Amino acid sequence: MKTFIGIDLGSTTTKALILDEDLEMLGKGITNSRSNYATAAAVAKEEALTGARLELFRRGLGGELSSSAAETLMTDLELAIRLEQFLDQLEDLRKTCATQIAPGQDGVLEALDEIFRQIKTEAPDMFTRDARRKSDFFRDIAGSRVMQIGEAVAKQAGIAYDTLINLYDKSIIEVENRPPTSDMAQMFLRAIDRLTTAGSELGLDQSTARTVMQAALDIELEEASQVGTGYGRVTLPFPKDNIRSEILCHGLGAHMMYAGTRTVLDIGGQDTKSIQVDGEGIVENFQMNDRCAAGCGRYLGYIADEMNMGLHELGPLALKASKAVRINSTCTVFAGAELRDRLALGEKREDILGGLHRAIILRAMSIVSRSGGITDEFTFTGGVANNQAAVKELKALVKENYGDVTINIDPASIYTGALGAAAFARRALDS
Amino acid sequence: MDTWVKDMRKLNDIVDYCQTLYDDLNFTAARDWKAAKPGRHVIGYMPTYVPREIIHAAGMLPLGVLGGGDNLEVIHGDAYYQSYICRIPRSTIELAVTKRLNFVDGMLFPSTCDVIRNLSGIWKLLYPDVYSRYFDVPQNFTSAVGGTYYVQELRELAEGLEGISGTKITDEALNRSIDLYNKNRRLVNDVYNVRQVTPWKALSWEVYLLMRAGMVLPVEEHSQLMTDYLAAVQAEDRPKRDNCRVIVQGSFCEQPPLNLVKSIELAGCYIVDDDYMLVNRWLQDEVPTDGNPMENLADAFLNYSGETACKYVPEREDKGKFLIDAVRERRAEGVIFAAPSFCDPALLDRPMLSGALARENIPHISFKYAENSGQMQPIREQAGTFADTIKLWGEA
């Protein structure tokens, strides 16, 4: 079947999305851009292809299962596959770390093995339905575990903590830049086997499942056309005609998600943009932040680092704020200093975080205002839309300033640009 | 008249009252004044100088609009200004579009710099039906040339105001207003003098708030408030700290956050003169209260107004003289240049002024702020080092 691929090479994350001929989504994938762009694109695409196979499998199931049972199966399947991939990469990381050990460092290898043994043991629990992960990226999940477990292990073994962490620091980039190598088909079949034996209450027998899966795997996915967008789009190995500005892609993507959208706000890692679109998803006006990266997604990243927290945890903590702390500077670099300033003044972490989220959204609201404000349906996209505290502040401020307008936030909003790009790829076929 | 003024004697009460006025981004005091009698009008003005006497003589309240400070959340203002422009115009716009200035019957934009100048145009585009005027002053200081031009500008301003009120501004009324403002200026100078002599009693941030009150109160009330303050502060017994004495320069337009004023003092510097709210002290001498008032006002402007970055200094030798004189008169030990970020007039003036100070061996430092600066640590550090140096190595 013909597929259309959109790739959004963002400053922090790289997203890939695959559409079929009817503009139905087949799969999507994401990875952090903090590495070689080409690799990032490849990794994201790989993940999107995995998703596509899953989607084809779901379609293949047809009426075999009740919709709720199918939903459960799909979720479990996805988690099982993620776990497999995680373990693969973990093993790769262990091996790479081991090669970095300088000669004569006694006991380091043993300590390392102990750390990885522990992570491996707890891994299955990280990929259960209600597990809370710090992040979706291998770098973040593995990193935080290595550090935490490493501290205890180092103490026990009498090795310097820094020694262990340095090994990790040196290896992670290498590992991250190696696209997954394992055989996808085998992985899928292994996972389906496991789930159908364990979950017999699904009412799906193993051989049917295997047949459907095999069929899904056999469908040939033809890459009819591919369009790139995002910050790094010029570095993509595509012809110029297959590259669209992220403004157009976000506009179209948001329009496809919510046809009534007239204003789109996108807060990404390094830029914030506000886009006005017409009823066809055509861009009428846009505004972006200036060269200063203040108040964008990376700001939250710095804060999370500073507080030793995962990005996913910031929002929930900020939601606990009980008092408004006014933060006026959104300079990313000084965010940490300001934070310490406030902590020293005795403010509570959650209150400061609340203030920081408000500061970001205030800045975004200014850009929205600059692009002409909000008249009708409003869609919030980009990675920061995943952050509940940011969303809360946004909703409040939109209401204060523009009254009761519809506010759309799709759980997959981070893929908006990639969706638009894929749609452009589909259009290219027609023209 | 207003009885509450008479009851107010305690220093704390006066300062609290000023703080309330300062914090009130809705200008309730001015709104109440306007609502108290039908037919009253309020005319807003921005820094640095407008002849408030004329507004007063028209029976109107001059309302100083000095930006939004550090408590206003600016959303729409940023939609009108790029990041490399100072803050005061954007927070002023924010005040306007959030309807906090909707009771103001006219706005004056003095010739302070191109930013305020262009803000006058934005106002005309946003509020075509509200009276607004770019208020120009001459940069030629001879009576025959600049004076003639200025008198006519003042007349045009008066005509504009008459258009709003529907009544003529008589010479008698204007002379009366000049008299009231003369008195107000005397009191302002008294407060500054008291602070100069006993800076540990009249704390700078209190004086600041007291002067800010003059931006929103009728002149009569403001004068009364200063009289009360002077009495209260003399009675106050406050510890004298081992601080050095400085003049703050460059803050004539966008205002520093109050915390900055406090931080300078905390870090060991008594402020013995400043250029905050220059409109209070722009005219350096009494304006005659008889004769042709327009000409008298023009004369005072040409001959007796202070030096600031918005005014041309015709002679090279005179540049910085005003500041050096102030250092001498106030017995200051140093100068702190504190200018708003992106403020062309203040920042372009600074090298010339600091050159003049250096020639006189007067220590000085400089930093920038924004009206909503939140981090005071770098400011304290610089002011503190300055104070340390003067204390550890000063002449004494």
Next chain:
Amino acid sequence: MTLAAGIDLGTGAVKAVIFDVTDGKINWVSRHIEKIRQRDPHKLAREALDLAIKDAGAEIGDVGYIATTGEAESLDFSTGHFYSMTTHARGGIYLEPEARAVLDIGALHGRAILVDERGKVLGYRMTSQCASGSGQFVENIARYLGITWEEIGPLSLQADDPEKVSSICAVLAETDVINMVSRQISTPNILKGIHMSMAARLVKLLRAVKVTDATVLLTGGMASDIGLVAALNEAMAGQKVDVNSKSHPDSIYAGAIGAAIWGAYRHDKLTRLDELALAS
């Protein structure tokens, strides 16, 4: 014996020293340094002080003056506070009597301080808002490149074709660096590029305080980064600034040292005043 303690509470680390100042003779007794790393700085400051006092073989009651500097104005156990530039200037002169300027490069900002031979601050300049030339930034990049703090300097010295970092903002500079990695620029060349851009800013500070023809002592945490020191000297040579920049193994203590010495000075003065008062 007059003992004076100096505590420099920075954004990156807490430094505490004990000095013995008797009859004008200045004697460094003990020291302690502790990286902050998301811990309560005030508690750390107290611990550092206690450890330094212990090393000095003394008790808290023996210390005549506890002087603080850095972000420690509100420490409750201090006798007095001096501001960073005052203390770095004095500490700088203590470590390098020839120095006529001190360049303090810490976790978040750089300061150039012009001093005279007695440690008096004659002028200074600080880096403003943007922070790409700071320790924090280098630390982040190092983490990203997968190298340790100690390796930065030596690696930077190996550069053969340094790549310039153009952005003024640390966030954008980070992206620059990411791009460099994907363009396969070698780690030494990236580091050297960063050092060069930092050096350029720092030289600008030095020129702004009008340092000419003098020895500059580097203080603060970054003083131990030999890559930066080399880049600085090159930049100065390139800009024909005739100064010689030096580092000192104890550079990171400069602020604490200055605080202790000024503390002892004030202690002396106050005691004399007290004696005068008693005598009268």
Next chain:
Amino acid sequence: MSNQTQITTPAASQEVIKDASMLKQKAMIADNYDKLTRAKELGLKVASTYVPGNLNELIMCFDMLNNLPEINAIQNGMRKKSGGMIMDAEKMGHSEDVCTYVKADIGNMAKGSIAPNGKPMPVPDLLLLSYTGCFTFLKWFELLRDQYGCETAMLHVPYTGDGIITDNMRDYVVKQLKEVLIPTLERVSGVKFDIDRLREYLRQSAKAEDDLVWVLKSAKNTPSPIDAYFGGVFYIGPIFTAFRGTPDAVEYYQLLRGEIEQRIAARMGPVTPDGDLGEEKYRLVVEGPPNWTSFREFWKMFYEEGAVVVASTYTKVGGVYDYDGFRHDPDNPLESLAEYCLGCYTNRNLPTRVDMIEQYLEDYQADGLLVNSIKSCNSFSAGQLMIMRTIEERTGKPAAFIETDLVDPRYFSPANVKNRLESYFQMIEQKRRAGGSARAA
């Protein structure tokens, strides 16, 4: 970075724009710099003054040479020298935040004020501070006076805050001309003022101005034979600088007009550094000065995409001749000088600037407005977002906003500007395809 291909000076770009008019301008500029740098030996006095509201005809009446610091800053910007000069000025204590023209000039002075011909510029005999349309001018000349210590004469040109030139304003300027400037010029130069000489120069000015306006209006053709921004800055050179009122300028504009007539006849587009423009895809109006340090790179982002600027406001800073038909007038010499000063683009209030741009969009059938916001220049930039917003509302045409600087290379971020321009062009294109605002054929 390839330095070989950059345009160095308007004149030196002749390998690119080879027309006779270009050669003529090059010779004029070279000759002028030659005179300036030899002023002492030629026994000529020099007045430094600004482009907006410059009183070239009056200065000529006293046999004085006209030196323009802004033009020197531009020259240094185009030769990529301004960056270093600005940093020098900052090292001398000037703030990072202020206008970079001033700093480029001051940095240049510290280096001995070398003219483009490699020789040092003379210390001016007079600083003629015509304070028109920009407050920074006032500070700039105070700074220069501080350095040079030479005589300064100030002409205060009031701002037309209500969009009109009042009698009071005109009288004030005329009075200053009579009572301050002319006596000072007489004293400094030793030459007596002769009003008939002034009339003659003004007559020449008006002639050249007619042709200039014709040239600017030629952009109403489709395709436009000129680029009214990137090309425009060359076309306005003579009239904005030391040549207004000279026969050279008259001749230059006649030559230029002839060349453009030919282009129109041949239905040719504008000349670009890479030859004639191919297909004209987008017609734009631009507000704001250009970036000089990456002038060619910047221009390329336009012509590569087939974008032509058909009208610009920057080409009106040294005098607005097209919008309401102002000409220097020999019959009312001093009054017309006053009106000229009062009417320069940045001395007009924001509502008037909006009206002008709106009219350009319509008259020149442009697809939209592009604002190049200059970090340095409050006079231009403060309020541009409001201009943009109002234009969008009134015309329904799309506008875009980019941010650069005149002569500070640190504020030209090519990737950023290109990204916005590309998005803008794609947006216009997308709109057109959707059948919305089809372009007039």
